[in-house]
Amino acid sequence: MKAEISVMFNVKDVDRSLAFYRSLGFTSRWQWRDDDGKLAYAGVGIGGAVIALGRIRVGRVGGEYEDYRKWVSSPLGAGVIINVELRSVERIYERAKKARVKIESRLREWPYGTAFTINDPDGYVVKFLRPKGEFA
Numbered sequence: 001m002k003a004e005i006s007v008m009f010n011v012k013d014v015d016r017s018l019a020f021y022r023s024l025g026f027t028s029r030w031q032w033r034d035d036d037g038k039l040a041y042a043g044v045g046i047g048g049a050v051i052a053l054g055r056i057r058v059g060r061v062g063g064e065y066e067d068y069r070k071w072v073s074s075p076l077g078a079g080v081i082i083n084v085e086l087r088s089v090e091r092i093y094e095r096a097k098k099a100r101v102k103i104e105s106r107l108r109e110w111p112y113g114t115a116f117t118i119n120d121p122d123g124y125v126v127k128f129l130r131p132k133g134e135f136a
Contacts, residue, residue, distance in 0.1 A: 006043075006050035007082055011122045014039035017053045020121050023099035024092055026051070046092075049084045077124035081117070089114050089130045 011017045018028065021044040029043035029050060034057075042053045086092070093107040093116050104125065105117035113131040120126060 004048060004050075006052060008052040008054055009120070009122065009124050010056050010076060011053050012056055013121075014042050014053050014055045016121055018042045018044065020099075020101070021051065021053075024095050024101070024118075046084065047086050049086070051082070076122045081125045081127055083127045083129050085129050085131060087130060089116070089128050092128050 009017065015038075018031075018039065022028065024046075026044035026046045029045045030041075031039060031043075032041045034040035034055070038055065039053075040055050040057075044051050044053065090107065096103060096116070096118055102119040103116060104119050105115070105127075107114065107116040111132075113129050115127055115129040117125060117127045
């Protein structure tokens with residue numbers, strides 16, 4: 001059985017996050033605008049990895065999004081690291097430096113492979129990794 005997994009990041013500004021991931025070489029997979037014309041959801045991908053980006057809606061007190069907003073916003077991405085496994089980790093690292101992305105952990109060899117870690121605009125931690133023995 002073949003299975004794939006994607007992850008969804010709740011973000012403050014989908015347009016900003018979309019531009020951020022595109023600067024790293026991700027491509028747009030899909031977009032959906034809300035009634036207010038702002039991007040509500042977008043998907044970006046690189047290889048088989050897909051990250052969905054969903055806007056944290058701001059509703060009136062007592063509105064339909066109030067509980068959801070409390071649930072997702074304290075703090076965003078706390079304790080989670082997303083691994084994106086790919087062959088071209090050096091190329092993504094160079095793109096990240098050029099885009100002046102906040103690099104949490106520089107590109108280096110680890111016992112498990114070659115990797116570096118970034119923080120996205122909302123504080124999500126993403127590790128780009130070429131595992132040892134993979135993609136050889």
